[in-house]
Each structure stands twice: as C-alpha cells, then as structure tokens.
Amino acid sequence: MLEDTLADWITHQRWFAGKGRPIDTLRIESDTSLPGLRHLVIAVRQGGVTDRYQLLLGHSDHLPDRLRHAHIADGLYDALHDFELTGVLLELMASGTTFGPIRFRHLPGAAIDTSLRSLVLGAEQSNTSLVYGEAYICKLFRRLIPGTNPELEIVSALADRGAKHIAQPYGWIETDLDDQPTTLAIMQEFLPTANDGWDLALASVRDLYGAMPELAAGEVGGDFSAEARRLGLATAEVHRELAEAFPTDVVEPPEVKRMVEAFRRNLERVVAEVPELAPHAPVVEAAFHRVEEVTGAVPVQRVHGDYHLGQVMRTATDWIILDFEGEPGQPLAERRALASPLRDVAGMLRSFDYAARHLLLDHPRADELEERAAGWTAHNRAAFLDGYVRGGGRFTETDAALLRALEYGKAVYEVGYEARNRPGWLAIPLAAFTR
Structure with a gap:
C-alpha cells in the first residue's frame, strides 16, 4: 500500500518535521497527474496533530544510478532529483497552466527559459530548492501551511515597485488547502556569483x-x-x-x-x-x-x-x-x-x-x-x-x-x-x- 510505503520513507527525509515521533496515520489528500510526474499532498498525523506535505513522484522500472538516492519503493522515486522531469515545472509556469487543483503561474511579463536543467541544492532542511542553470531558483515548500506564503506576497509587491534589494520573482505554484490559496513553490532569480x-x-x-x-x-x-x-x-x-x-x-x-x-x-x-x-x-x-x-x-x-x-x-x-x-x-x-x-x-x-x-x-x-x-x-x-x-x-x-x-x-x-x-x-x- 502506497501510504505505508510513504510513512516509512518520509521519516528519513531531513525536511520532515516530525522525526523522532511515531506516525499515527498517513493519508493521501490529493493525487494529481502532471506531464511525467505525480503530485501528492499527504496528511501525516502524529500525536493528535496533522501536518501536510507535498511530494513529486516519478516512476521508472530501471532507476539509473544517479537517482538511486531518491528511490522510494516499487519503481517510485522523488522526482525533484530528476532533471529529465523537473523541466516540466518551468514549462507549466511559463504557460500558466492548471492541472486539476494545481495552478502554475508567472508574473506579468516574465519570460521563462524552459530549456534549463535543474540541480537540487543540498544544504536546506525544511524545503527543497531546484537551481535551473544560472538563471532561477525554485523553492518548493515541503511542509504546507494553508495560505499565501509571505515570501511570495512580499517579493511580488516589492518587484512591482522596482525594488533593487530583492531577488526578482518569476513564477509560483499554488493549490487550495482549507479553502485558501496555498503556495506550493516560488521561483526567483538565482544569484550564482553572489x-x-x-x-x-x-x-x-x-x-x-x-x-x-x-x-x-x-x-x-x-x-x-x-x-x-x-x-x-x-x-x-x-x-x-x-x-x-x-x-x-x-x-x-x-x-x-x-x-x-x-x-x-x-x-x-x-x-x-x-x-x-x-x-x-x-x-x-x-x-x-x-x-x-x-x-x-x-x-x-x-x-x-x-x-x-x-x-x-x-x-x-x-x-x-x-x-x-x-x-x-x-x-x-x-x-x-x-x-x-x-x-x-x-x-x-x-x-x-x-x-x-x-x-x-x-x-x-x-x-x-x-x-x-x-x-x-x-x-x-x-x-x-x-x-x-x-x-x-x-x-x-x-x-x-x-x-x-x-x-x-x-x-x-x-x-x-x-x-x-x-x-x-x-x-x-x-x-x-x-x-
């Protein structure tokens, strides 16, 4: 059963906030098919408290060596580590597409280069960030909190004012949780030489x-x-x-x-x-x-x-x-x-x-x-x-x-x-x- 598999796997992920506590239940709240990807929102209950997390899954019967560390079980793996799949996130943001409950958006006038490969930054604890070439950094919020993330709200407002002390935003991904538009990811300018x-x-x-x-x-x-x-x-x-x-x-x-x-x-x-x-x-x-x-x-x-x-x-x-x-x-x-x-x-x-x-x-x-x-x-x-x-x-x-x-x-x-x-x-x- 996928829920049992994920309950075992998630406890070993450093972005999981509930390490050290037993999982009472894990339930898949939404399961959305994207081009080449599967987007899940899961609800993890521990000690009477429920937290939501987002996962992007890929499937391969023959997982290449470069993705062995991302293996989950039964051909499933954490697709954020697969540059052959994550390019679709750029394409969907550039086109402003909606897939079921998942909405991909870009700022007005933002031109997004969809040809770039991604690389996962290795230093983060609570989120996962993908760097696309030397142009963009896309931060995916693993633990989801209903509502618009303050970072998206602030950098978008400051960008509209021509602020020079921020990394320029390009796009974001959102869904609805508890009837509130909820930020799943935000993509901004990457600063490779800073x-x-x-x-x-x-x-x-x-x-x-x-x-x-x-x-x-x-x-x-x-x-x-x-x-x-x-x-x-x-x-x-x-x-x-x-x-x-x-x-x-x-x-x-x-x-x-x-x-x-x-x-x-x-x-x-x-x-x-x-x-x-x-x-x-x-x-x-x-x-x-x-x-x-x-x-x-x-x-x-x-x-x-x-x-x-x-x-x-x-x-x-x-x-x-x-x-x-x-x-x-x-x-x-x-x-x-x-x-x-x-x-x-x-x-x-x-x-x-x-x-x-x-x-x-x-x-x-x-x-x-x-x-x-x-x-x-x-x-x-x-x-x-x-x-x-x-x-x-x-x-x-x-x-x-x-x-x-x-x-x-x-x-x-x-x-x-x-x-x-x-x-x-x-x-x-x-x-x-x-x-």
Missing part, C-alpha cells in the same frame, strides 16, 4: 583573529564595516519599501507592555531550563522595564521576520535580501503580522555577535581573543546602525530602548535554542548579557 553574508563576515573575523594583536577590527585587511554600513542602508530601504507596499499601523503603550510581558515569560521559562542565564536576568529585566516606560506609540509594519547574515547575499553591486517567509516554525498569521522594523535590526545585530564568536568555539586562544570578538561586533554594529539611519531608518531614543529589549529577547530565545539543540554554542548568546 557571496553569502555569513561567509563574508566570517572571513573578516578570521582576518582579525590572525592579525597582529595591536590591530583593531577597523585596521585589518578584512574590515567588514563598509559592508555592514551598506547592509544597514539596504535594510532601511527595504523597510521603507515594505511600508509603502503594505498597510502600516502603530502600537500603543498597553500593547507594547503586553509584548514585553511575553518576553518576560519566555525569560522565566529559559532561566528555569538554563541556570547559566539566571545571573543575567536582572540586566534583561531592566531593559524590559525601560520599554514598559515608553509613553508614545510605536510604528509597526511588515518586516522580514527572520533577518540575519545568512539571509543576505552580496552581489557585485549591492546587497540582496532573501527569504521573506519569516520564521518557518511560526503560524502564518504571526509571520504576516505587523511588527517594529527594529525586530529585523535586532536580528542582524545578534547575527554579528554570532559571526564574531562562532570562530571562538573550541579555539585554543578563545580567552585571548575574547576582547577582539567584542571589538569586531561593536565596530560592525555601529556601522550597520549608521547605514540604517542614513538610509532613512527611524532610530530615536525610544527606539534605542526598544532595540535593546528586542536584542535581549532574541538572545534569551537563542539561549534556550542552543541549550536544547547545540549545547556547545551556548556561550555565544550568553555573552550578549555580559557587555
């Missing part, structure tokens, strides 16, 4: 740690501050474009206090889980209390929602911001909710700290380099904030207090995450409370 922001930051940190002890972060060859300043400028420009493309609002002081209360409850939970955080709790509480004293309204708008150095790419001309889908583990409504743009700023500043301290893990000279790590972070924080303000980002005295609370709230979350998932990294977020 450099990942995290990698660039780590290269700068390596240069600093290898330089003469008397040299500061701004005096070594790999100084990152000019890029941090440009990134701050790009961030402010995208925030302005988001505010122009989507509704904005303000949050009054009582709602700000409710936000702080949520931070405080999380602090209490994490302190109970991670005793090492307890000595720093008063510092965090003081920052939270400062925000509770805010008497004015706080502007809110659509934001990135999961902003860090791994979400930005440096091309030959500028910074490009990727992955506007927000935190994948959060409900869609929360990912689409309005928030202070300083939430993104806080995320990037925390990412600078991670870049500086990541290379200290297991480093034989970690104690000696501690001051240099703090110096690199401070140097690039200042540059990023300078660029953000120059780009029109709002940053008043009240904003500074809110940013501090958002950073501490993020760092508390990181402490809990690292304690559960990467205990060897726990020192990184704990360092946020000692400065």
Whole structure:
C-alpha cells in the first residue's frame, strides 16, 4: 500500500518535521497527474496533530544510478532529483497552466527559459530548492501551511515597485488547502556569483583573529564595516519599501507592555531550563522595564521576520535580501503580522555577535581573543546602525530602548535554542548579557 510505503520513507527525509515521533496515520489528500510526474499532498498525523506535505513522484522500472538516492519503493522515486522531469515545472509556469487543483503561474511579463536543467541544492532542511542553470531558483515548500506564503506576497509587491534589494520573482505554484490559496513553490532569480553574508563576515573575523594583536577590527585587511554600513542602508530601504507596499499601523503603550510581558515569560521559562542565564536576568529585566516606560506609540509594519547574515547575499553591486517567509516554525498569521522594523535590526545585530564568536568555539586562544570578538561586533554594529539611519531608518531614543529589549529577547530565545539543540554554542548568546 502506497501510504505505508510513504510513512516509512518520509521519516528519513531531513525536511520532515516530525522525526523522532511515531506516525499515527498517513493519508493521501490529493493525487494529481502532471506531464511525467505525480503530485501528492499527504496528511501525516502524529500525536493528535496533522501536518501536510507535498511530494513529486516519478516512476521508472530501471532507476539509473544517479537517482538511486531518491528511490522510494516499487519503481517510485522523488522526482525533484530528476532533471529529465523537473523541466516540466518551468514549462507549466511559463504557460500558466492548471492541472486539476494545481495552478502554475508567472508574473506579468516574465519570460521563462524552459530549456534549463535543474540541480537540487543540498544544504536546506525544511524545503527543497531546484537551481535551473544560472538563471532561477525554485523553492518548493515541503511542509504546507494553508495560505499565501509571505515570501511570495512580499517579493511580488516589492518587484512591482522596482525594488533593487530583492531577488526578482518569476513564477509560483499554488493549490487550495482549507479553502485558501496555498503556495506550493516560488521561483526567483538565482544569484550564482553572489557571496553569502555569513561567509563574508566570517572571513573578516578570521582576518582579525590572525592579525597582529595591536590591530583593531577597523585596521585589518578584512574590515567588514563598509559592508555592514551598506547592509544597514539596504535594510532601511527595504523597510521603507515594505511600508509603502503594505498597510502600516502603530502600537500603543498597553500593547507594547503586553509584548514585553511575553518576553518576560519566555525569560522565566529559559532561566528555569538554563541556570547559566539566571545571573543575567536582572540586566534583561531592566531593559524590559525601560520599554514598559515608553509613553508614545510605536510604528509597526511588515518586516522580514527572520533577518540575519545568512539571509543576505552580496552581489557585485549591492546587497540582496532573501527569504521573506519569516520564521518557518511560526503560524502564518504571526509571520504576516505587523511588527517594529527594529525586530529585523535586532536580528542582524545578534547575527554579528554570532559571526564574531562562532570562530571562538573550541579555539585554543578563545580567552585571548575574547576582547577582539567584542571589538569586531561593536565596530560592525555601529556601522550597520549608521547605514540604517542614513538610509532613512527611524532610530530615536525610544527606539534605542526598544532595540535593546528586542536584542535581549532574541538572545534569551537563542539561549534556550542552543541549550536544547547545540549545547556547545551556548556561550555565544550568553555573552550578549555580559557587555
């Protein structure tokens, strides 16, 4: 029975969110025949909770060696790994075709080259991305959440405005789940020669740690501050474009206090889980209390929602911001909710700290380099904030207090995450409370 076969196979896929828990039932909700492909939406029930996933299946009685790793059973295999079949996705998006419940769409005026071969990117965890030649990257969302994915919504709106800091969208695939149009995939411009922001930051940190002890972060060859300043400028420009493309609002002081209360409850939970955080709790509480004293309204708008150095790419001309889908583990409504743009700023500043301290893990000279790590972070924080303000980002005295609370709230979350998932990294977020 196909359901039993898939129930065994899916538990070994790294994009499956329910690993480590038994599957109660697996049911095929839809089964659509595409040219050469079979598209399935399956419902997996575990412990009273049901998640949906999409699969694209191929069939071959004689599976070639290059596809052995994608084998499922009885001639079936994961067709996303077969470049001889995945070209049909380009063709269907280019033509705007509908097959049963599956709709293939492209942006007005988008010209899609349907001759390109695909290659599966190997680094992802929750999605599967196909790179077509050096032109497109098509991200297929394995776990399906009813509704339009925020990334499709945002990049389409920004593309309409001629935004320069995004990867241009070309097309998408959708269906209906729970009577809601639901994004199955989005295809955007691929940036083959761009450099990942995290990698660039780590290269700068390596240069600093290898330089003469008397040299500061701004005096070594790999100084990152000019890029941090440009990134701050790009961030402010995208925030302005988001505010122009989507509704904005303000949050009054009582709602700000409710936000702080949520931070405080999380602090209490994490302190109970991670005793090492307890000595720093008063510092965090003081920052939270400062925000509770805010008497004015706080502007809110659509934001990135999961902003860090791994979400930005440096091309030959500028910074490009990727992955506007927000935190994948959060409900869609929360990912689409309005928030202070300083939430993104806080995320990037925390990412600078991670870049500086990541290379200290297991480093034989970690104690000696501690001051240099703090110096690199401070140097690039200042540059990023300078660029953000120059780009029109709002940053008043009240904003500074809110940013501090958002950073501490993020760092508390990181402490809990690292304690559960990467205990060897726990020192990184704990360092946020000692400065």
